Amino acid sequence: MECAVYDTYVTKKDGRIMHFDVIVEANTPHEKAIEYGKEYLESVDQGGQKMTQEECQFCHIQAAPPVVAKDISQSGYYIQKMEGCP
Template structure:
């Protein structure tokens, strides 16, 4: 399975920057769907209401799905790869 990686940087309520990737099946190209996944993730981190638009989230590349992402993508349609300040 090919997946699309959307590189995302969101300013948290405390002013720090969260960096995470939104990873979806490559067939999903509608940015609105991607942003909705990102907003759901932000809500789960108590960061709801923070801006998430083309300014914060951009398509990066397509790659082969990694084993550790596959089940979550099949179940939820998305995998969020946390990189910086996501806790």
């Protein structure tokens, strides 16, 4: 599966930065990737934080590793947590 990676930086409620990638199937619209990012923010008690094309930018296309492809098949997206993520 080819996937699109969206590099995402969101300011948390405490003012610190959360850095994560929203990874979706390659043909998924950007707006849907943002929606998935907002869903993830809700799940980690950061709902309502600003999440637009400015915070969530397309980075590249790559082959999805098996664990990523499995999550995308099941829920539509995969979150790669990086800095400041719970």
